[in-house]
Every structure is written in structure tokens, then in C-alpha cells.
Amino acid sequence: MGSIPRKASGLFFSVVEGEYICKPEVSTRNRLEINHMDPISQGALGAIAAATLSKPVRYRWAVAVGWAGGMLADVDVFIRSESDPLLNVEYHRHFSHSLVFIPLGGLICAGLLWIFLRRLIGFRELLFFATAGYATAGFLDACTSYGTQLLWPFSDLRIAWSVISIVDPVFTVTILGLLAIGWICSCRKWAWMGGTFVFVYLSIGALQSHRATNALVELARNRGEERASRFTVKPSIGNLLVWRGIYEFEGDLQVDAIRVSLLSGKILIYEGERMKGVDLERLKGGLPESSVLRQDLKRFNHFSAGYLSWHPNRPDVISDARYAMLPQSVIPLWGIEFDPNQPHRHAPFLNFRDASPEALKKLWCQIKGEQL
Numbered sequence: 299m300g301s302i303p304r305k306a307s308g309l310f311f312s313v314v315e316g317e318y319i320c321k322p323e324v325s326t327r328n329r330l331e332i333n334h335m336d337p338i339s340q341g342a343l344g345a346i347a348a349a350t351l352s353k354p355v356r357y358r359w360a361v362a363v364g365w366a367g368g369m370l371a372d373v374d375v376f377i378r379s380e381s382d383p384l385l386n387v388e389y390h391r392h393f394s395h396s397l398v399f400i401p402l403g404g405l406i407c408a409g410l411l412w413i414f415l416r417r418l419i420g421f422r423e424l425l426f427f428a429t430a431g432y433a434t435a436g437f438l439d440a441c442t443s444y445g446t447q448l449l450w451p452f453s454d455l456r457i458a459w460s461v462i463s464i465v466d467p468v469f470t471v472t473i474l475g476l477l478a479i480g481w482i483c484s485c486r487k488w489a490w491m492g493g494t495f496v497f498v499y500l501s502i503g504a505l506q507s508h509r510a511t512n513a514l515v516e517l518a519r520n521r522g523e524e525r526a527s528r529f530t531v532k533p534s535i536g537n538l539l540v541w542r543g544i545y546e547f548e549g550d551l552q553v554d555a556i557r558v559s560l561l562s563g564k565i566l567i568y569e570g571e572r573m574k575g576v577d578l579e580r581l582k583g584g585l586p587e588s589s590v591l592r593q594d595l596k597r598f599n600h601f602s603a604g605y606l607s608w609h610p611n612r613p614d615v616i617s618d619a620r621y622a623m624l625p626q627s628v629i630p631l632w633g634i635e636f637d638p639n640q641p642h643r644h645a646p647f648l649n650f651r652d653a654s655p656e657a658l659k660k661l662w663c664q665i666k667g668e669q670l
Contacts, residue, residue: 344368344431367431404429
């Protein structure tokens with residue numbers, strides 16, 4: 299298991315490596331960039347939901363109002379605090395995305411639009427379209443791998459079906475095109491075609507996820523790691539072909555990239571590396587019971603679904619191992635700085651995104667099924 303890095307004279311001592319490593323400068327402005335299904339996709343799905351339930355003569359009103367409803371839930375990105383970086387992590391995709399909040403969310407959306415549209419459309423019709431659009435927000439976000447509290451306030455479980463990436467051009471462009479044709483023709487059948495496409499595409503994502511999971515389990519067995527557990531797969535950015543596979547073995551986390559052919563189901567493995575696991579109980583045991591840092595560890599662990607690892611190049615950073623720019627990479631997208639010498643300070647949230655042309659080129663090669 300991972301160990302506690304200790305600070306000494308501007309350096310960090312890694313118990314894992316047994317050597318001093320210079321601490322890179324940390325920017326205090328390095329805050330979380332929230333991951334959620336892109337707002338265009340959210341709005342478009344909301345528009346499709348409202349349009350399929352509308353009368354043909356009200357098609358355009360349904361599209362416009364449903365679009366607004368589909369986007370409204372993500373106003374929770376503005377819940378943030380300069381002093382508490384994890385507040386945004388904790389409340390994004392929280393109550394505003396829950397099933398019980400849908401009626402209130404639709405009412406809020408309709409009320410805001412009513413201020414400007416009361417002479418053009420009746421409130422009951424406005425409320426119906428807004429609620430239909432709002433109802434899709436939590437569903438679509440739950441289909442991604444980020445996690446959505448659909449069952450709040452009855453459960454704080456972050457539901458993540460992981461069948462589609464948070465950014466998927468094929469998904470977004472297709473439903474936008476169908477909506478645009480329907481808008482021009484003022485014809486509801488295009489919205490129905492859009493809804494059918496969404497169902498089929500997400501179903502393909504579910505099939506691909508199942509194939510990738512089976513491949514990951516088989517990969518662990520072939521390595522002689524029969525005691526491996528907590529298998530999970532996440533779609534990589536922008537496609538349903540390449541998946542990030544993660545499993546736990548002897549306290550550490552193994553990551554690999556798994557390419558699954560859509561038609562044949564053929565598997566191609568891009569082997570990754572082992573990520574040093576975090577002994578959370580040991581870390582918490584070394585902190586005061588009421589300390590801020592102890593609570594932040596608990597919050598970040600819940601957000602990360604327990605997939606915590608030490609950053610390979612930053613022995614003072616605890617990472618969310620579920621995400622990386624390249625699916626087989628051990629460099630995470632984000633993590634928190636852990637400094638046991640400052641237990642009453644909130645843990646800074648750090649981003650490690652690598653959207654360099656080289657990283658994107660490697661991902662594109664994997665999507666095409668080429669060897670790296």
C-alpha cells in the first residue's frame with residue numbers, strides 16, 4: 299500500500315521510494331475544471347425529450363424550452379469556494395441532478411422563462427416542456443463515468459453507468475443534426491429519430507462496456523492475478539472503442555487500455571502500469587479526528603469511489619485513478635495535495651490534464667487500432 303509523504307526543508311520524502319524529491323511549485327489558482335456531459339449535448343437531449351411529447355405546431359417551442367431545461371441542472375458548477383476547493387467536487391451532480399428534484403427544477407426553469415415569454419406561451423405548456431427537458435439531465439450524466447447522485451436525498455451513491463464519454467462528437471453531432479432538420483421542417487418525427495438514436499447509441503456503449511470488462515478480467519487471469527478485484531472500465535474521451543480498465547491487486551491499482559471493435563468485438567490491449575494504492579485508514583489515523591484534512595480525505599475518497607492512488611511524479615499528491623488523458627496512463631487528470639503538517643488546511647485540488655498534440659495523437663492511434 300502507499301505511504302505518507304513527509305515534508306522536510308522544502309523537499310518531500312517518499313517512504314515508497316526512500317528518497318527526497320523536489321516539490322514542484324503549486325499554483326493556488328489551480329482549481330477543479332468540472333467534468334460533466336458537455337452543455338450542448340445536455341441541451342440537445344432535453345430538446346429531443348420535449349419535442350417528442352409536443353404537438354407538431356408547438357415543435358419549435360418544445361425544442362427551445364426543452365433545451366433550456368436540459369442545461370439548467372448544471373448551474374451547480376457555480377457552487378464553489380475559494381477556501382474549500384472540494385466544495386465544487388462535492389456538489390456538482392448532486393441535488394440538482396436527483397430524481398426528486400426534477401419537478402422543482404422544471405418549475406424553476408419555467409418560472410425563469412415565463413418572465414420573458416408570458417405573452418407568447420401558456421405557463422402550463424412551458425412547465426411541461428421545461429420539466430421534460432430537465433428530466434434528461436441526470437439521466438445523461440449518469441450514463442457517463444463521473445457519477446451522479448440520482449437517488450439524493452435517500453442515498454449519496456454516485457451512480458455512473460460509464461457507457462458514454464463526457465465528450466462524444468458522434469453522439470452530439472448526430473442529435474444536433476436531427477434536431478436541426480426537425481426545426482427546419484417543424485416535424486416531430488425527427489425528434490423521435492433522435493430519441494431512437496440516443497437509445498441505440500447508449501445501448502452500444504453498454505455492450506462495449508460489458509465486452510471491455512470481460513476482457514479486463516481475462517487479462518488479470520492471464521497475468522496470474524486471480525485475486526484481483528474491483529474491476530471497472532471507463533470510456534476514453536470522444537469514442538466507444540477505447541476503454542480505460544482498472545482493477546485492484548494486492549492494494550495497488552493496475553491500469554490498461556482496452557480497444558474493443560464495434561462489429562467483431564475483437565480485443566486489443568495496450569498494457570499500462572501499476573499505480574501505488576493509498577492506505578486511507580493509515581492516513582486518517584495520523585491526523586486529528588476533527589481536522590479539515592481528514593474530512594477532505596474522506597470527501598475525496600467518496601468522490602473517487604475509493605479508486606485512490608499516489609501520483610507517480612508527485613509523492614505529496616493523492617490521485618483519482620479512474621481518469622487519465624491516455625487510458626493506459628498512470629498520470630491522473632486530477633488529485634489533491636496531502637500535507638500532514640497542515641491538518642487544518644483544506645487540501646488544494648490540482649489538475650494534471652495533458653491535452654498536448656502528442657497525447658491526442660497517441661489516443662487517435664489507439665482509436666484506429668494501431669500499435670504505439
